[in-house]
Amino acid sequence: MTCVKRPLLYHKNLAIQGCGVSSRLRRGFSLIELLVVMVVITALAGLTYGYIDYARHRSLLAASEGLVQSVATAIVNHQGRYWQFLDQGQLRSVPIFDVNRDGLLDGDPVRINAVNPNTYSASLVASEYPGFLGLTGVGLPRRNVNELGQVVDSWGQALRIAFDAQRYGANRFGIWSIGPDGVDGTIDDIRSWESLHE
Secondary structure (H helix, E strand, C coil): CCCCEEEEEECCCCEECCCCCCCCCCHHHCCHHHHHHHHHHHHHHHHHHHHHHHHHHHHHHHHHHHHHHHHHHHHHCCCEEEEEECCCCCCEEEEECCCCCCCCCCCCCCHHHHHCCCCHHHHHCCCCCCCCHHHCCCCCCCCHEECCEEEEEECCCCEEEEEEEHHHHHHEEEEEECCCCCCCCCCCCCCCCCCCCC
């Protein structure tokens, strides 16, 4: 059976014939079809970007939570609690990991004093106090140690430390990250003495 091509409908841009669509219609996509495809692709890309940003944020939080807990565990497992050194002929004893009591977990005093003189006393530097990483020997990813030998969170901020038996419980110290907002004491802080973020 052969098809007899008879025009069934005429339109200025379209001629539908009895046996199929004219070759003029098969040449490409219309502008409307292309716009619909572009809108769908844009919507999918927007959804994907939102999810990727959320997943990135969660991974940074999880990495910092793990870091804070690792540092706290390393301090608990370290036997010493005080660093002793001679200062102007007197034997001084200071709590390790925050010997200058600035609230930051100690980095390498030599490197820190090279950038910020007088952060650590000359007698402390001469005592060869190595800072947190030197004392504990804990292995951390390079991204979590800055050029001063300080342990930093996912946002590049040095971890904080404080000593208080009433606040921090049996360990008598707390380690925390100031979180993504970079402000201490806000709800996004990641603390060793509290349960992990949800």
